[in-house]
Amino acid sequence: MRKLSLLIAAAALVVLASASPAPADPPSKNKRLLLVTHCGGFPHGSVATAEQVLKEVGPKNGFDVTCYRFTEDPDAKVKVKVKVDGKDTFVERTALEVYSEKFRGATGKTVDKSQCGRINKETLKNFDVVLFFTTGNPVTKDELADLRDWVKAGGALAGTHCATDTLYGESVYGDLIGAYFRTHPPGLQKVAVKVEDAKHPAAAGFTDGMDYADEMYIFKDAPYSRQRLHIILSVRPGSFRPTSNFSFLATLRFHATIARVARGDDDHAISWCREEGKGKVFYTAFGHDPKVWKDEKFQAHLFGGLKWATGELKGDATPSGAKK
Numbered sequence: 001m002r003k004l005s006l007l008i009a010a011a012a013l014v015v016l017a018s019a020s021p022a023p024a025d026p027p028s029k030n031k032r033l034l035l036v037t038h039c040g041g042f043p044h045g046s047v048a049t050a051e052q053v054l055k056e057v058g059p060k061n062g063f064d065v066t067c068y069r070f071t072e073d074p075d076a077k078v079k080v081k082v083k084v085d086g087k088d089t090f091v092e093r094t095a096l097e098v099y100s101e102k103f104r105g106a107t108g109k110t111v112d113k114s115q116c117g118r119i120n121k122e123t124l125k126n127f128d129v130v131l132f133f134t135t136g137n138p139v140t141k142d143e144l145a146d147l148r149d150w151v152k153a154g155g156a157l158a159g160t161h162c163a164t165d166t167l168y169g170e171s172v173y174g175d176l177i178g179a180y181f182r183t184h185p186p187g188l189q190k191v192a193v194k195v196e197d198a199k200h201p202a203a204a205g206f207t208d209g210m211d212y213a214d215e216m217y218i219f220k221d222a223p224y225s226r227q228r229l230h231i232i233l234s235v236r237p238g239s240f241r242p243t244s245n246f247s248f249l250a251t252l253r254f255h256a257t258i259a260r261v262a263r264g265d266d267d268h269a270i271s272w273c274r275e276e277g278k279g280k281v282f283y284t285a286f287g288h289d290p291k292v293w294k295d296e297k298f299q300a301h302l303f304g305g306l307k308w309a310t311g312e313l314k315g316d317a318t319p320s321g322a323k324k
Helices: 002-019 046-057 097-105 141-152 171-179 250-263 296-309
Strands: 031-036 063-068 075-084 088-092 131-132 155-162 180-183 191-194 212-214 230-235 269-276 279-284
Touching: 031 046, 046 097, 046 141, 075 097, 075 155, 088 097, 131 296, 141 155, 141 171, 141 191, 141 269, 141 279, 155 171, 269 296, 279 296
Parallel strands: 031 063, 031 131, 131 155, 155 279
Antiparallel strands: 075 088, 191 212, 191 230, 230 269, 269 279
């Protein structure tokens, strides 16, 4: 009788074990990255490539990627002008419908509600680093305050290329990201990269004097300052010639434009970092050309900067102008 009871008990345990759910996968140890590609201004076609590349290679580089393509109210009603029987008329549409058409025109991709999200103190709790590849105004004034407070408390903000062509009316953002875009010559420019801090994780992928081609930004005189920013990469003086390689008339036009807005100090930074309270900020001006996103040198540079910003890798953040 005792043996029969033991057999019944053992059988019951087997049944219970087989009925129990399989153990859940261990939680990812990767950092949580939010890529924001809201294009309130000029829509860069490469934002779709950035999204694709980061989703593909992000996890093996330590980052699980979420993407917000639109950060305003998708259900807001807006009036747009259309042609009806050859005449202009206004029709009401949702903000998301209008934006999706704009985004598709630049990237070939549409935007639905699953790709929308707001950036505020509640959503920021779900991420370790926010990466802006944006134009226009991806956040409201209150949301910007939430973002700044989140960074100060230990969050990480990063930006690529047109992240400096964003939120011009908010000096808080300019101070946070480090600079504002002023202009750029047309097309791509091949420059010699000056590695100013070879020990920084974001210097990965580049060697001093290496030639690299992308759309090169010229930044406004302020808030850009070496007294506030730790410069990692810059353009080697003499290698950036904004008016070269164009027709004679185009050269004259752009020479006149560049002459009015060019930096008098010939200081053309490419990448920098800074600290904001307990948090960190990293920026790279590269990323206009879709080919750049697929380039392993750029990827090493970007992920090095992201890992510095999230505290995984160490690197200096002393303002370059403060060094002796």
